[in-house]
Amino acid sequence: MTATITVSGLTRRYRHHLALDDVGLTVDGPSITGLVGRNGAGKTTLLRIVAAQELPTAGRVLVFGASPIENDAVLRRMVFVREDQTFPDIKVRDALKAASWFHPHWCGELAETLIGEFDLPTDRAIKRLSRGMRSALSIVIGLAARAEVTLFDEPYAGLDAVARRLFYDRLLAEYAEHPRTVLLSTHLIDEVAGLLERVVMIDRGRVVLDAAADDIRGEWTTVSGPSAAVEQLVAGRPTRGRRRIASQESVIVAGALDDIDHLRARELHLRVEPLSLQQVVVQASNPAAEEPNDRTHA
Amino acid sequence: MLDDATPLFTQIAQRLAEEIADGALAEGERVPSTNELAAYYRINPATAAKGLGVLTDDGLLEKRRGIGMFVAPGARGRLLDERRRRFTERYVQPLVAEAGRLGIDPDELVALIRQASHTPGGITL
Incomplete structure (x- = not known):
C-alpha cells in the first residue's frame, strides 16, 4: 500500500541555515496531524516542500506515491493554505471562482456558508481586506476544496479567538463528513489539542516528537508542595524544571502517575497537575533540561 | 470540558x-x-x-x-457493581486504615459515620 504522504531524508539548506535536517514522516489515510514547534523550526519549509512550492536540497516527498513537483494530477488533490497567503489583485468572488476551477471536489455550497459565517464581502477587492479577512478567505478555500490532502500552515493570522473557534469547529465538522488527510501547523497547541490524532514536533529542522496525541496526554505531571514531600514522591523518576522557593518546590515528572501515586500525593498534601499538550511540547523542545535524579529519599 | x-x-x-x-x-x-x-x-x-x-x-x-x-x-447493573467495588477500594479501605492509625475502633467508626449521615449538610452518599 502506498501511504498518502511519505517524506524521507528531507533536507533543506539555505545559505547558512539548515531549515530541515533529514526529516522522515509518513502519513497514511484520513487523519488530523498537528505539526508543532517554535517559529523558525522548519514547519513552513516542510509544508512548502510537500506542496511542491519549494525544492529540497536532499531527500524526497511522495504524495499518493508520486512526486508532487509539476505533477498536476497530484497537485489537484491537494490544497495548501499558507500563513498570510498572498492573492493576485482580484475580488473575493473571483478568488473563489478560480479555486473552484482548480479543485475537482470543490463544494460551492460550503464556500457560500463559510463566507457568510466569516462575514466576508464577496465583491470587495482582496487587497482591501483586513489581515484577518484574508486569513478567513484562505480558510474558506482550504475547507471548500475538500482536497484529499489539506495543508494548513498557521492559517489564522489576524483572526480573533471567536473566528479561530469557528475555523476549528468547521474543520472538525468537515473532517467528520468528508474525511481527508489534514496537516495543521500551529503554535496555538492547546486550542487545537482535542482535534489532533497525532502530534509531530519539529525543532531546529528535526522531528523530535512523533506520537499519538492520546499517548502524550498525562505523560508529564507537575508536582508541587513542601520540598521534602515532593522529593519523597518523585524519587527515582526522571524529572525536569525543578523550581524552589523557601521550603516549597515544584517539579515536572515523566511517566503517568497511577492511583497509588495519587493517594500518596494526597497524603503528603501535594498538588498534582497534568501538563497540557502545549506544555509537553515546550518540554520536548528542551531535552537538555533533564535532571539527574540521584537524590535520596528525604 | x-x-x-x-x-x-x-x-x-x-x-x-x-x-x-x-x-x-x-x-x-x-x-x-x-x-x-x-x-x-x-x-x-x-x-x-x-x-x-x-x-x-x-x-x-x-x-x-x-x-x-x-x-x-444489564449495562447499568454491571457498572453499579463495579462502582461499589471501587468505592470499597478507594474510600472504605483508606478510611478504615486511617481510623486504625488514630485508634478509632470499628464500632466507633460506624458511630461516627451514623452521626455524620444524620447531620444536616453532612455526608450524603
Whole structure:
C-alpha cells in the first residue's frame, strides 16, 4: 500500500541555515496531524516542500506515491493554505471562482456558508481586506476544496479567538463528513489539542516528537508542595524544571502517575497537575533540561 | 470540558459510563454517534470512536448495523457493581486504615459515620 504522504531524508539548506535536517514522516489515510514547534523550526519549509512550492536540497516527498513537483494530477488533490497567503489583485468572488476551477471536489455550497459565517464581502477587492479577512478567505478555500490532502500552515493570522473557534469547529465538522488527510501547523497547541490524532514536533529542522496525541496526554505531571514531600514522591523518576522557593518546590515528572501515586500525593498534601499538550511540547523542545535524579529519599 | 490528565478517549468512555450508571442513558437507548460526540466535545472523530469502542469491548454498548450504538441490557447493573467495588477500594479501605492509625475502633467508626449521615449538610452518599 502506498501511504498518502511519505517524506524521507528531507533536507533543506539555505545559505547558512539548515531549515530541515533529514526529516522522515509518513502519513497514511484520513487523519488530523498537528505539526508543532517554535517559529523558525522548519514547519513552513516542510509544508512548502510537500506542496511542491519549494525544492529540497536532499531527500524526497511522495504524495499518493508520486512526486508532487509539476505533477498536476497530484497537485489537484491537494490544497495548501499558507500563513498570510498572498492573492493576485482580484475580488473575493473571483478568488473563489478560480479555486473552484482548480479543485475537482470543490463544494460551492460550503464556500457560500463559510463566507457568510466569516462575514466576508464577496465583491470587495482582496487587497482591501483586513489581515484577518484574508486569513478567513484562505480558510474558506482550504475547507471548500475538500482536497484529499489539506495543508494548513498557521492559517489564522489576524483572526480573533471567536473566528479561530469557528475555523476549528468547521474543520472538525468537515473532517467528520468528508474525511481527508489534514496537516495543521500551529503554535496555538492547546486550542487545537482535542482535534489532533497525532502530534509531530519539529525543532531546529528535526522531528523530535512523533506520537499519538492520546499517548502524550498525562505523560508529564507537575508536582508541587513542601520540598521534602515532593522529593519523597518523585524519587527515582526522571524529572525536569525543578523550581524552589523557601521550603516549597515544584517539579515536572515523566511517566503517568497511577492511583497509588495519587493517594500518596494526597497524603503528603501535594498538588498534582497534568501538563497540557502545549506544555509537553515546550518540554520536548528542551531535552537538555533533564535532571539527574540521584537524590535520596528525604 | 475535558482534562489533560487522561487520554481523551478514556474520558469519553468514562462520561458515557457515568451517564449509563446514573440512568441518564437508559438501557436500550441510542447513545450519541461518533460525529455527535466529536462536535460536542470538539475532539477528533477517531478519538470519539475509540471511546465508544472501549464500551463496546466491555459489552456495555451494542452496535445495531446502520442505526447506531445502543446501551446493552444489564449495562447499568454491571457498572453499579463495579462502582461499589471501587468505592470499597478507594474510600472504605483508606478510611478504615486511617481510623486504625488514630485508634478509632470499628464500632466507633460506624458511630461516627451514623452521626455524620444524620447531620444536616453532612455526608450524603
